[in-house]
Amino acid sequence: MLSIVAEQSGDVVYLHADLAGLEALEKAISSLRQRVEKGECEDSHLFSESWGGAELTESMLLQEQSSGCRQVHHLKLYGWTQDWAHKHGLSKDAP
Template identity: 30%
Template sequence: MLTLEKDEKAEQVFIHASPEKLRWLASRLEAIAAQAEKSGNAHDHLMTEDWGGHELTNELIGNPESREIINHLVIYGHKIETTGI
């Protein structure tokens, strides 16, 4: 289970996940970071079945503040070169 939820005003995002899915998400973030270091940019899409994916579940777990499911998450990685001044 990996569910993304937002509050009514979309000011907060809540992640609910099983330990297995948290480890899976960490591995996806590591893969995006590695690709961004290699090529400068990387991204990945996580979606519910309603949006054609299988990475996210579409069940509202129900924090008191949660109001809606997020069906599509795009995670971007960017290699930003810093210059000393």
């Protein structure tokens, strides 16, 4: 299980995971980290079954459902080098 739920406002995101879900997320992040260490900027995609994938599950707590939270169906992870982060205005010292 790897389920991501966002509040209606988008201000808060909840991640629910079991061991397999944590391992899948860790693997995706580790792969990005290795690429960034080589100076490469890459991205990774995790999708729910509804969106053609199998990495994200579609589940949320009852209180999340009743408060209008929304299921996240696509998680896109980016790995940025410092140069690319700066170039795209993502680093703290960006203009």
